Amino acid sequence: MTTRTPLMAGNWKMNLNHLEAIAHVQKLSFALADKDYEAVEVAVLPPFTDLRSVQTLVDGDKLKIKYGAQDISAHDSGAYTGEISGAMLAKLRCTYVAVGHSERRQYHGETDEICNAKVKAAYQHGLTPILCVGEGLDIRKAGDQVSYTLAQLDGALKDLPAEQAESIVIAYEPVWAIGTGEVATPEDAQEVCGAIRRRLAELYSQELADAVRIQYGGSVKSGNVAAIMAQPDVDGALIGGAALDADEFVKIVRFRDQ
């Protein structure tokens, strides 16, 4: 049985400017100790404009916290106004990049095909994608959450070689639970995260499926994280609102103490 190190990643969304980012990461780094990093991988996903400041702080103080971006262009360079390439993120020494967050899908029309191109762009530049999948409320009410989410997974992983897929992180985020306070039950999270792992085994191999980390995201807080993390196929969380409060985020990282 593969041991998967949990990944707790804070997605700041469009919050905290570069000065606030420095203060926030400093607060996290003062609070987190070596034993936290031994038990859990900790990452933050700030806005693009914060990344250089976060990089300087992390490099300068040799912090163990990882960081990444919330999006990546499917293109390498050129006339794509407003976009940020994988090469630019790699130059900032990002580890992770979120791909296909439901807010990108909803407000920016990102399809599974675009997510597939972005996942490939991330690997091309040595970045690890955190691929977000998950159903909306109508799909959940119809009981189609597993088939819907697996179709998103299939689309985003199309033609992705096993050597790349083995390091991907999948974030299962039911859209109805994002920012609503409506957290999925631990059983809801396990149902879909378990199905994702079985699909990875079908698409690749059991060994690869056992190695991939699958996060849950959607109204995760210190008060509910332990029950979610107790599920066998949940290997971490993608945290939005609660990641903006450093004390709360640290408590989530220390989910075993809750």
Ligand SMILES: O=C[C@H](O)COP(=O)(O)O
């Ligand atoms: O990326 C994070 C998710 O969208 C969850 O956000 P939330 O914790 O505010 O519900």
